[in-house]
Structures are given as C-alpha cells and as structure tokens.
Amino acid sequence: xxxxxxxxxxxxxxxxxxxxxxxxxxxxxxxxxxxxxxxxxxxxxxxxxxxxxxxxxxxxxxxxxxxxxxxxxxxxxxxxxxxxxxxxxxxxxxxxxxxxxxxxxxxxxxxxxxxxxxxxxxxxxxxxxxxxxxxxxxxxxxxxxxx
Numbered sequence: 132x133x134x135x136x137x138x139x140x141x142x143x144x145x146x147x148x149x150x151x152x153x154x155x156x157x158x159x160x161x162x163x164x165x166x167x168x169x170x171x172x173x174x175x176x177x178x179x180x181x182x183x184x185x186x187x188x189x190x191x192x193x194x195x196x197x198x199x200x201x202x203x204x205x206x207x208x209x210x211x212x213x214x215x216x217x218x219x220x221x222x223x224x225x226x227x228x229x230x231x232x233x234x235x236x237x238x239x240x241x242x243x244x245x246x247x248x249x250x251x252x253x254x255x256x257x258x259x260x261x262x263x264x265x266x267x268x269x270x271x272x273x274x275x276x277x278x
Contacts, residue, residue: 166198179206197227204236208243216240231257235266242277250274 170189173182186203193199204219217240223233238253254274257267 166196166202170199171202174202174206177209179209182206183210195226197223197230197233200226201230201233201236204233204240208236208240213240213244217244229260231261231264231266234260235270238270239273242273247274247277250277 166186166189170182170185173179173185183203183206186199186206190196190199190203200219200223204216204223207213207216207219217237220233220237220240223230224237227233234253234256238250238257241247241249241253250270251274254267254270257264257270261267
C-alpha cells in the first residue's frame, strides 16, 4: 500500500513545473533550448506516447536541449519505461548538472526503482543548488513517505 501511494505521488508530481527550468539551460521563451509549446502540452495533458515521438524527433535536431531530455524522461517514466527514463534523465543531467528539475526527477525515479541511496544523493544536490526550494521539499516528502 505504501508503495502504491508513493508511486501515485510520484506520478502526480512529475507533471511539468515551469520552475524546473531554473538552474541552467532549458529556460523559457526566447531560449534556444526551449521545447515547442505543443510538445509541452502533450506531456501536461498525459499524452505521453505521442509526446515521446515528438520529443525524440525534436532531440534529433536539438541534441543539447536539457528541457527536451527531461520531458522525454518524464514521459517515459509515466509509461513505465523506467530504464529509458533513466537514460534520458542521465543525458539531461550530463548536459546541465545543476538543473534542479532534472535532479528532482532523477531522485524520484531512483525511489521508484527502490534505490533510496541514489535518491538521497539527488536530495543533497538539491539542497546545495536551491536550499529548501519546492523541488527539495517534494523529493524530501517522497523519500520520507517511502521509508
């Protein structure tokens, strides 16, 4: 039951949060790394399979878009493709190690994979990057509810 509640909380929390673009590339309007709004809309409305197709096409042209890699990882997570999600989040993190959204996403993914130790690593990283920001608080709550 605890695991089901945790997974529900994680799925609910992985919808796009505009604050996740803080901390590096993948910012807002006018940013060359931004993702077309219609693709973000697909993710935000739960059309994850279609979003993955569009994101993969977009990434072929914009290989360094942290935002695109992060959204792809979220879409893969939502459809249960956890290994693919891990690869996408890892790629995003390599491109921007200080991205708070990616660090939170990876922490939540590691919780879903049962690797609490790696989830804590990303929690600590969030503390360094943004203190007690919303992303830190959310990941901390997810970790606490998993114990």
